[in-house]
Amino acid sequence: MLDPETRNAAARRNPVWLILAFAGSVAFWLALDFGIGTAANIGSGIFPLAFAAIIVVISLRSYAVPVEEEAEPWALRPLVAVAGAVLLFILLVEQVGLFPTIVVSMLVAYAGQVERNYWAFLLFAAAFAAAVWLIFVYALSVPLQFIGTS
Incomplete structure (x- = not known):
């Protein structure tokens, strides 16, 4: 027993x-x-x-190895925000270009946060999107449009 x-x-x-x-x-x-x-x-x-x-x-x-304490219930808002951001990225990247798609996707994912500072995050998202575009286009030679379709 x-x-x-x-x-x-x-x-x-x-x-x-x-x-x-x-x-x-x-x-x-x-x-x-x-x-x-x-x-x-x-x-x-x-x-x-x-x-x-x-x-x-x-x-x-x-x-x-079981957990010692009870798990917190899932918050629906962050889950929906991240899932929506991924879906938006998939739907928009070929239509509007890499830069705006990354910025919009990051802002949608950021909406899942409780505490938000959209202006600071918008600057970060723009810098991140520009860096990603530069890396993919110039360092990796992937033919991606900055804005718009090819």
Whole structure:
């Protein structure tokens, strides 16, 4: 028979971690078909394999070591803001260009914050978007439009 402390620890284990570990295992198995490549020429499967392995390890560890305190309930506002920002980025990047898409996406994601200073963040988002554009266009030679379509 389990003592009360062990029983409470077992009750705090969240089965979602096992589901996530299973999903990571399936992703790992599927990523094996992509090919790992060699050290000199890394294949397309190395990153999915690595991420899937990390997901499995973290999930199993999180399930094995139960948390001591109760988790806080999820806040819906940040979740919706970040999901909306990702969706906006996907929908706008080819239509309006990289710079405005990054700025708008970052502002939408920032709306999920409780404390907001939009003007300071707008300056940061503009500087970040310009830096990203410079890196992708000049350093990586990716043909992306600053504003507008090609």
